Amino acid sequence: MQCTQKVISQIDCVGELNQQMRTENVRYLELLNRLRKGQSTIEDYKLLCIRIIGTPNLQASLQQKSRKEAPILVFRNALLTQINNRAVLNKAMEMEFRSIVCLTQDYVKETRIEDSQLRKAILELPDNKTEYLPGYLPLVPRMPILLTENIATELGLSNGTRVIFRQLVYDELSDDIQFDKTVFPKHTKFITQPKYALVEFSSCKLDSELKFDIKELLPESLSKITKMAKRTTKISIKRKALPLTPAYSITTHKSQGQTLSKIIVDLVTPPGPVEVA
Template sequence: MIKEWKRDIEARRDETRNYLISGEDTLEVRDDEIQIEVVGAEIPTSPIKTKATRVLPVTATNLVLFPTKQDIVKQFTLNTQQKYAFMIITSHLDGENHAYTGTIDNQLLMCIPGCGGTGKSQLIRAITNPIVCIAQDYIQGKTVDDLRLRQAILELPDNKTEHLPGYLPLVPGMPVLLTENVATELGLSNGTRGIFRQLVYNESPEDVRYQDKNFPLNTKFITQPKYALVEFPGCKLDNKLAELQSKIVPIAISEQTFLFDAKELLPANVAKAAKINKKTTKLTVKRKALPLIPAYSMTTHKSQGQTLGKIIVDLVMPPGPIELASVYVSLSRVKRLDDLLIIRPFEFGTLQVKPSTAQIEELKRLDKIAQ
């Protein structure tokens, strides 16, 4: 089904592009180019609700869903009191609570008394049962088997891996950023904000064997994701895709290649010998992963061109020259001053950065063209 969705998105993208260029709202599609592969299954439109909608998945894949609340209660064998607390907390997180009014979700304060051994830790594990997608990395066409090398590559920041993260924590309803251009004409481009709704993946023996000290012991690792269903409220898909709700877009696995310097992992004498003999210690890595990153926070660069609801800004700049845009961009993402919070004191000089000579020359050039 992911292939059919992809064709549909590409067709709509081309139709929009043709309309922008020629003004003609038409697109010819050959019948022999349309291929539909179908395997029946059911995917809940929400991982919290049990009501299911019929969805056609990709072929030859085991469809595994996010567990419902009742599934989690059974998995962690919560007793009656634990279940009550679990349902109250998760319902609050889902917006299904009496304190929720309009767009304001008031804070939930809950005290769970009891000495050690009364099951509080089990309740915490049930509530904070994280799911993390692991990128698949290949060197010379083979998976990375060396544990130290694999860990080092996975822990690279996404700005060094062509914006494909090694670890992608996922929680239904969390904000995410798209990190590649899917269909810019439809508002699905690098930096577009969305809301993660659902994940479709294959179960693998690696999921069980994988452990990482950076995550809790009860973390569920996914090593073979197929695609993520993401809601993009601002996208220009006038009609919903087949069997999906409005504004829901399937984001498939992306593939990128980047370099990794393994010098730090080599013994000192080997690294020195490589330098003397002018041998490179850089490895070419091919990564397959979902082109998404969590968007609870973002850099100034990623926020360019976006209008945000409410933001918290840090104006304490890192060492080095201060760019004029780094201040202006962060402060101009909201429409009202009331929606802006500056997190800590900063040097007033940060607001007095003058444009560089190159910037002034560019402004003069643009003014000359405009005349």
């Protein structure tokens, strides 16, 4: 630390970048500058329509299968979770499947959390607070999912890989489970003891289906402030979960480095700093 401070203290000048190097299109560059300042115009909108959708003569519709299956790019994890949950539930209704939600197992000092209020509060934490391990993982056959861990990089199964979910194998256990009734319907089946998930990976080098063993992760930054015995206590949580997340919607951050043939972009800019993907 002292060495770092010594090096920083020797810096006596700062360089300022004043030229955009990623695009040579002057009109588009001006659009980006106005977008960052929240000063977009109707002409900017027309230009984006051409760049994102295509020429004015292109007949495109969100009802087309290829576009209905395109992921929705959003800026915030909270919106991502809502879209993914709703998309999975709608898919289950269309297929007349009972909704299935896989719950994480959370532990404090190697002991499973049994307090219902604390458990519910931790399950409902946004995944950007839990090292991107959501408390609720809704699943339905043939839905797109993303891997959230490097499983077998030599096979192309790495963090961010897009696969198709087929089946969840789990132990049948009766459990008094707390859940958000405003999101999941009453007949939802909650799974607390998953064994593994069967997925389809189109570009895999193996011919057979792959099984992902359940992953036990220990996020360093995961903590929850909760009131216990009228005191504010900070506790560290150890979470066990499948390394999967629905892929109906992804964040602009998660999309970086991916090749997506079609996407749907949410152009409503949320408050606060945003990224240009």
